[in-house]
Amino acid sequence: MEDLLAIRVSRDAYAIRVSEISGLATDRKIVAFPSPIPELLGVAGIRGALVPVYSLAMLLGYNAETERTRWLALCGTEDPVALAFSDFEGYVRVPLTQLYAAEQKDVARTHVEHVVRATDMVRAVVGIPLIRKTIQRRCANDGVSKER
């Protein structure tokens, strides 16, 4: 069985694995600060620590979301990052047989390895580790450019 959170990113249906996140938060104040990384929305206080908040929509290749991104998925425990998205639709538990490998066609799909059929619809399962790698790569690239 696989536990998933059904979410919406720019009105598209996605899912994230519960096992890949370290927490879920909502309605936190995000304080913006200047950064060369456009996906970085700012920082927010979660569980007594300052956590950088990234726009999951922009990381998936969408434009910045116009609706309020009130939901935050906390990822990692040592260097936690928060991924902001607009809608949380529920907690779903599906058998592993409902998970299918995804085709790699566009930018959004580079972070998607599986799709799941749940609640009568097919959702792309966002790979949180892939997202974290992308964030790390962007931060590293930003550091190199600064050294030069």
Next chain:
Amino acid sequence: MWTFGRKIAAGFTLAFLLLLGIGGVSYRSISALTSTSQLVTHTHQVLEHIAEVLGLLKDAETGQRGYLIAGDETYLEPYRTAIDGLPKVAKELRDLTADNANQQKRMDEAEPVIAARLAVLKRVIEVRREAGLEVAAKDIRLGEGKRLMDDLRRILAQMEREERDLLKQRAGEAEAASSGAKSTIIYGTAFCLVFVMAAGFFITRSLSGQIGAAVRHVQSSSAELQSAANQQASGAKESSTAMNEITTTISELLATSRQIAESAQRVAHVAEETSAAARSGDTTVQKSHESVNSIKRQVDLIVTHMLDLGKKSQQIGGILEIINELAEQTNILAINATIEASGAGDAGKRFAVVADEIRKLADRVGGSTKEIRVLIEEIRAAVNTTVMATEGGSKAVDLGARQFAEVTAALRQITELLGTTTAAAREIELSTKQQTTAVEQVNIAVSDVAKAAKETEVSSGQTLQTAGQLAGLSRDLTRLIQATASA
């Protein structure tokens, strides 16, 4: 436009002025001719006197010679006549030539010569009488007498020549004056004649035209009058016929008036009954109106309660939001607890089960709140619909109440109108009776009018006759004018 009198007066005035001009010019010419003739006569008188002076002197010489030759005193008769007449004739000659300085001057010369010649004659006669023929002949031969006579002849010849010249000149002037007078009279008369003829022609033509137009107008007017008289006669006949019809109609009208009076009585009776029914209806409508007002109050109460219900459901919605938020928070906590439990490995499995149950409970609470929200929305929609329907009912009740009020007012108005109708029906009845009387009077009046129509018929015949006479008169006048014009 000029009147006839004015035209004729203008023509005569112009003719008179022309005649006056011609007469004036002729008078002037004749005066000049008369004056010239007088001067010619005067010149002839002067010539006669000159010849008479010379003749008297010759007579004196003749008498002297006879006495000288014969010694007879009787031969001195011509001499004595000449002695007596010469001073008078000489004086007359001087008077006649008083306005001629040359002749006066010659007279001044002639008078001493005449006196000297007479003195010589007297002296010779005296010498013959006293000294005889020889002495007297000797005196004559001295030639004094001949010389004086020659001087006198010369002077008188000069006077005669001047007078002849004057005579010639005055005869020419008299001829010219005579010729001028003739020309003035002939040409002036001819011009005046032409003018009078032209004026007569134009005045006649103008008057003929105007009178002819007037006569034609009179002719057309008399024809119209004739036609009008014909129409009047036929109209009078029609009037007479119509009056008969009117009399019949009035009789029918009389019968109808009586029927109307009876109908009016019935109408008054029916109106009274209707008025009673309307009053009864008014009472019923009043009761219905009160019932409707009661319904309106109940409906207003329902609307108030429904609005309260809407407010309450809104409050429930607010509480439900809080429950939903709590459920969401519980759900998040449960998810986080699940994550933490899975991170705790086997030690967290039982906690994970609890967290899962809590999450499921939160899910159920969330689902229930959604269902409750749906139900509340449905209740609010139903309340809104009910409120709107009730407001519609309230409006309908208002409308019904107003319509009842209108019906009440209408019934009252009907009652009032029925009162008016009853009064009017009674007035109609009374008026119809008066009308009947009036119609009878009209009947009499119509008979009089019928008589008048017959009289009109007769008078239109007379008018027709007069119009015919007028037409004949205008025809006579036309003939008269045409005859005048042709003449």
